Amino acid sequence: MEHTVSAYDDDLKAIARLVTEIGGLAERAVGDSVAALTRLDLALAQRVIAGDKELDRLQHEIEEKAILVIARRQPMANDLREIVGAMRIANDIERVGDLAKNIAKRVVAINGVFPHKQLITGVEHLCEIALQQLKRVLDAYASQDDQAAGSVRQRDDEIDALYTSLFRELLTYMMEDPRNLTFCIHLLFCAKNIERIGDHATNIAESVHYMVTGRSYEEERPKADASIASTIAGS
């Protein structure tokens, strides 16, 4: 049902539209940053770095609009959850943008040194899954689909497991030949960034769950097998 005061509906819709917009930008930034990495495309990396400003701006705009709605209309119940959720989600998305920007900066730092193609394939694969997660959770937000959000949250394990095995692989290369170190460390941080993007997707799933149901997931987020490697890698 619509609000008696229709401008209230307009305010809420405007915020939701901005969240979708910033989400789309973040998705693209992540995809572009990893494409820049695989192709060592410096121009693309620079575009990702420059594009981060827009994400920051949008996040501020969402926050300001949300604060105004709270001040002006004292939202209650689902409206309140919607606004709080939008603020949280915009925050997570802004962080995703920062992580993409960090990957792009590393592309610039790697600057053409490119010893092992298959290592990049691993990062690419990790990124594919993280991007799917991000896309699905943003769709879940747009359609306020609690179930879809729940399945995103379930799948975070997969990213963690992939990251852990990639970490081991990179470790092996670094031990084999110290000349791989710089490159591998950059790749490792890129992989870590992507893993964290997955975590933000999970956070967003939790926000969607809260918005839709008014509850938060009681149990701890499902965590992958805590091998020593994943403990070190995750810390």
Place this chain on the structure above:
Amino acid sequence: MSAVQVATTFETVRTPDPASRPVKIHAAKVKVTYGQKEALHGVSIDIPEKAVTAFIGPSGCGKSTFLRCINRMNDTIAGARVEGTIKLDERDIYDPDLDVVELRARVGMVFQKPNPFPKSIFDNVAYGPRIHGLARSKADLEEIVVTSLQKASLFNEVKDRLNEPGTGLSGGQQQRLCIARAIAVSPEVILMDEPCSALDPIATAKVEELIDELRANFTIVIVTHSMQQAARVSQRTAFFHLGHLIEEGPTDHLFTNPLEQRTQDYITGRFG
């Protein structure tokens, strides 16, 4: 938030308190009819002791009607008929043997419009204790008046003019005077029907602050049209609609995650 009961159309949806409180007022299947018109269609609710319970709902839904049942003010309205049970501390207040004057001393009321008597500030507060014979001496009475004014956070503003008429105070002060008058007879329950609707935000804040202090010693039921006020001052909230009690539960829960669609529509401003 366990044992949540979700029910169909005319059954109240209830969420119990996380930690249960003793029940002060127990109402069961209360119906009120004005002439031919049934205004309340069977309301059941337990009101906890030493806590603030807020009644909310659109105009005409029966909040004041139900409130007036609790101290039998409906008895004074010609054509009003009350059915069902209301118990105060397990005692049926509609028991024919019950002394209504004594009941109204135990269950005080504060109205929407401040209504001080056309008497001095002192006499406004002293009125109740006098007719109920609560003061043994003049000094006793003075003490009751002073402490009541203090509890109502009004004493400092009026201590130099206790003999001036109560009607000469500002609206906010008058309302606090009426609260002082209500608490002067040491009631157990205070019913407030939109006590802040005629007050400015500062006076409202003072009354809300006062309500928050009073709940340590009194059971308070407040009717309010301000959702924010209900959210601020009460521990439990009951939502009425068209003579039915739709939903009642802990205030924090009701305003963030109501279970009934009608509650949600009302508190979010999506009604009619």
